[in-house]
Amino acid sequence: MGRADFHYDFPHRSLLSIADLNPLDVQMLLERASHWHAINRTPDKKHDPLKGLTQINLFFENSTRTQASFELAGKRLGADVLNFSVSASSTAKGETLADTARTLAAMNPDLLVVRHKASGAPDFIARETGLSVINAGDGTREHPTQALLDAFALTESLGDVGGRRILIVGDILHSRVARSNVLLLSLLGAQIRLCAPPTLLPADADRWGVEVFHDLDDAIEGCDAVMTLRLQKERMSGGYIPSEREYFRFYGLTHRRMEAAQSGALVLHPGPMNRGVEIDGALADDEEVSLILDQVEAGVAVRMAVLEMLGEQTRRNTERRR
Numbered sequence: 001m002g003r004a005d006f007h008y009d010f011p012h013r014s015l016l017s018i019a020d021l022n023p024l025d026v027q028m029l030l031e032r033a034s035h036w037h038a039i040n041r042t043p044d045k046k047h048d049p050l051k052g053l054t055q056i057n058l059f060f061e062n063s064t065r066t067q068a069s070f071e072l073a074g075k076r077l078g079a080d081v082l083n084f085s086v087s088a089s090s091t092a093k094g095e096t097l098a099d100t101a102r103t104l105a106a107m108n109p110d111l112l113v114v115r116h117k118a119s120g121a122p123d124f125i126a127r128e129t130g131l132s133v134i135n136a137g138d139g140t141r142e143h144p145t146q147a148l149l150d151a152f153a154l155t156e157s158l159g160d161v162g163g164r165r166i167l168i169v170g171d172i173l174h175s176r177v178a179r180s181n182v183l184l185l186s187l188l189g190a191q192i193r194l195c196a197p198p199t200l201l202p203a204d205a206d207r208w209g210v211e212v213f214h215d216l217d218d219a220i221e222g223c224d225a226v227m228t229l230r231l232q233k234e235r236m237s238g239g240y241i242p243s244e245r246e247y248f249r250f251y252g253l254t255h256r257r258m259e260a261a262q263s264g265a266l267v268l269h270p271g272p273m274n275r276g277v278e279i280d281g282a283l284a285d286d287e288e289v290s291l292i293l294d295q296v297e298a299g300v301a302v303r304m305a306v307l308e309m310l311g312e313q314t315r316r317n318t319e320r321r322r
Helices: 023-039 065-076 097-105 121-129 144-158 176-187 244-251 292-321
Strands: 054-059 080-085 111-116 132-138 165-169 191-195 211-213 225-228 266-268
Touching: 023 144, 023 176, 023 292, 054 065, 065 080, 065 111, 065 132, 065 292, 097 121, 111 121, 111 292, 121 132, 132 144, 132 292, 144 176, 144 225, 144 266, 144 292, 165 176, 176 191, 266 292
Parallel strands: 054 080, 054 111, 111 132, 165 191, 165 225, 191 211, 225 266
Antiparallel strands: none
């Protein structure tokens, strides 16, 4: 479906949370991502729906996959893309987040992609600037484009995820990926299970509309897909687990453990991946079951879809003000 054949009036100025999206929003984003996914596999990858628009990637946390895929997505859509280096920014000299946001807004960018260690920072920047903001991960709260790309990778392999049983295992407590995936996959009709040691589960996890397990062998039984999460040691202060070796013994994903899942069950990991801690390396590299590289590829297409829809919204808003 080309540009002339596609139109959806995306009703949001920003993408801050999966909770802001309705089922039609998600359907349209995934359909458009499918278009860009196919385009990205051809020699002619560059198009110009964002020509004339400026995208700033404002990353206050280190990132490889997310920042690179947003940069690639913006450039393939014809935007002028600037990666803002926080280590060299005025925030490192004591400038407030509000002043940094207002300074960038004064340069008249069209799209801000924001990653920050503080939950709610992208929402704050959107309010302060009035710009179109995409949440690229905030604290332990949400990572909406990661959930969208995970859903895209799953639907490409499984078809409709409605009624599918999907397990998320690992450091749920500190995971914005888990929170966004629970919201999105539930919206799509999947049955969600969470599994982690009690120290790595949020106190209110039993109120998320999911099944909660502490035993991985019980949790994995009959699942259609398993997403394993890394231990976010940078967010931990204290003894959440006895040791990485013990953690892998009880919660590490292996071929043997996957035997209890449904036949043909798939494995996902949002990265970065710690082999031998949350997942066995042989399983991660098994192309028959692992969607890990598919997720990386899907990330560019999904972020192209998000940027395209928000870019169109920005153009419409600009034209209305004229």
